[in-house]
Amino acid sequence: MELATEFVESLGWDNVLFDSSHDKCYCNNCYPTTCANVTDAGGQIYVIPRGWARIGLHVDTVTVGLNDIWNKWIVTFHGTTVNAAESILRHRQFCLPGDILINGNQLGICDGHIPNKNHIYTSPTIAYSSLPMYSKKCDFTSLNDNCDYKVQIVLQCRQKPGSYRVQGETIRAGTTRLCPFIPNSEVEYFTEIRQSVVPYGLLVKLI
Numbered sequence: 001m002e003l004a005t006e007f008v009e010s011l012g013w014d015n016v017l018f019d020s021s022h023d024k025c026y027c028n029n030c031y032p033t034t035c036a037n038v039t040d041a042g043g044q045i046y047v048i049p050r051g052w053a054r055i056g057l058h059v060d061t062v063t064v065g066l067n068d069i070w071n072k073w074i075v076t077f078h079g080t081t082v083n084a085a086e087s088i089l090r091h092r093q094f095c096l097p098g099d100i101l102i103n104g105n106q107l108g109i110c111d112g113h114i115p116n117k118n119h120i121y122t123s124p125t126i127a128y129s130s131l132p133m134y135s136k137k138c139d140f141t142s143l144n145d146n147c148d149y150k151v152q153i154v155l156q157c158r159q160k161p162g163s164y165r166v167q168g169e170t171i172r173a174g175t176t177r178l179c180p181f182i183p184n185s186e187v188e189y190f191t192e193i194r195q196s197v198v199p200y201g202l203l204v205k206l207i
């Protein structure tokens with residue numbers, strides 16, 4: 001957790017984005033193998049992000065009050081880059097490709113995406129969201145231990161049930177099973193509803 005905290009502090013993001021009440025470490029020491037691999041959230045399977053540390057994010061109390069997201073919404077993950085994550089948090093919502101961002105730029109459509117298919121993509125399993133094509137690896141040198149690390153980040157979200165569609169993996173995994181708990185045919189969710197996905201944790205993994 002200390003390493004994850006040091007990395008996130010090194011980003012220099014505004015403190016108002018964070019809420020430590022949502023901090024939680026799922027490393028082997030803090031969350032031993034005797035703890036559950038899956039649980040329930042919003043009536044659906046929640047795959048615990050084992051091996052990751054969650055730095056809590058501020059969630060709008062009005063969103064919580066209107067939607068009861070801690071009890072009624074499911075848990076999903078969104079693998080992304082440091083810059084894209086900061087943009088999502090600063091906009092206070094996921095934007096759709098084609099949206100005009102607060103800096104005046106248009107949110108681009110990633111290479112390889114199908115034209116006219118502008119969606120927000122999430123997954124019910126971090127095994128899929130943390131694939132390096134989504135959660136890009138970056139370099140970090142800790143000033144505490146002077147070691148070099150590869151860092152990945154994934155946003156942990158609450159998502160409104162019934163507000164998205166489900167599809168299979170789109171990385172040509174073939175017969176390789178990506179997650180022991182969610183079949184490959186159900187690992188990708190997509191939606192056009194910006195307000196239906198609320199990030200509450202910045203998951204960090206350093207190796």
Ligand SMILES: [Zn+2]
Nearest residue numbers: 001025027030
């Ligand atoms: Zn830990």
